[in-house]
Amino acid sequence: MSRPSILPLVRSSNDSIQNFQSQSKSNAWDISQNIKSESQRTFECSNWRACFIGLILALLISGIGLAVIVTIWQNSSTTATTTVAFTDIIYSQNFTSGVASTAQCPPWTSFVAQLTNRSYTLLRMYGTFDPVGISTNNSTIIENIALALRTSTAYGPVTSNSHSWVVGLCGDGYELSANGSTCQCTNPGYILRPCINHQDYGGINSTTCAGPTQTMTLIFRY
Numbered sequence: 001m002s003r004p005s006i007l008p009l010v011r012s013s014n015d016s017i018q019n020f021q022s023q024s025k026s027n028a029w030d031i032s033q034n035i036k037s038e039s040q041r042t043f044e045c046s047n048w049r050a051c052f053i054g055l056i057l058a059l060l061i062s063g064i065g066l067a068v069i070v071t072i073w074q075n076s077s078t079t080a081t082t083t084v085a086f087t088d089i090i091y092s093q094n095f096t097s098g099v100a101s102t103a104q105c106p107p108w109t110s111f112v113a114q115l116t117n118r119s120y121t122l123l124r125m126y127g128t129f130d131p132v133g134i135s136t137n138n139s140t141i142i143e144n145i146a147l148a149l150r151t152s153t154a155y156g157p158v159t160s161n162s163h164s165w166v167v168g169l170c171g172d173g174y175e176l177s178a179n180g181s182t183c184q185c186t187n188p189g190y191i192l193r194p195c196i197n198h199q200d201y202g203g204i205n206s207t208t209c210a211g212p213t214q215t216m217t218l219i220f221r222y
Contacts, residue, residue: 086121089114092217093194098210101194101201105173108194112174115146115220122221125178125190127204128214134178135162146220149174157181162188169194176218186211193220202210 025155093104110161120142126133135201136142138160148167156166157180167174168182173195179186187209191202203211 003097080140085105086221089220090217091219092215094212095194095201095213095217096211096212098199100198102197103196104201105195108192111218112149115150117143117145117147118222120146120220122219123166124219124221125176125192125204125217127206127216129188129212130190130205133204133217134161134163135165136165136200141165142220145176149176166168169198171198173197177202 002014012171018072062205077084089111091108092109095101097105099107120139122135122137123142124133124135125147129152132155137151141158141160143156143166144158147153154166154168155170157164159165163178164180164207166177166182168177169175170193175182175191175193175196177186177192178190185192185200185208187207188203188205189208190204191208192204193202196202199211200209201211202208203214204216208212
């Protein structure tokens with residue numbers, strides 16, 4: 001009795017094993033490629049994000065730098081302004097035509113008492129008939145006029161800003177004149193003599209004896 005052959009079974013089994021091994025290798029290769037592909041995509045995505053964030057940071061830093069440069073430039077190109085404070089010592093009174101200047105003398109006395117030793121920068125005389133008035137910025141001359149009025153002493157005449165300034169006695173008090181002489185009826189003139197105690201109290205761009213009704217103002221600035 002003959003025995004059946006087992007070779008076909010063995011061959012079939014070997015073929016199955018080989019097919020399985022081949023499929024396993026193929027699957028392993030595919031899995032490996034998929035992992036590699038996913039890894040590359042992840043790496044590329046990670047690099048793209050890093051580049052984007054880096055670009056944003058670079059733009060931000062550039063903007064801050066530009067803002068700093070502009071601020072420095074503006075500060076360096078801005079002209080500083082300084083406010084200079086000053087003080088005015090003012091005599092201003094209304095005089096009535098034909099009326100003695102009795103009421104205007106006490107304020108004048110108080111005014112000249114304030115003309116102490118200071119660094120004066122302006123003397124200005126103006127009134128109803130010359131609102132702009134006349135002035136001098138010569139500190140030395142202004143200081144000497146202030147001293148003469150305060151101490152009731154004569155000074156001048158001295159020329160400054162096309163006017164001849166002089167302090168001198170007239171009547172019961174000292175006057176300030178910008179006409180080069182004292183106790184004169186200059187017409188028109190620039191004279192203040194409030195303590196003469198009669199109607200010839202002076203005038204600003206007007207008759208200085210028996211002058212018209214007017215307001216006269218004298219300023220010393222320091």
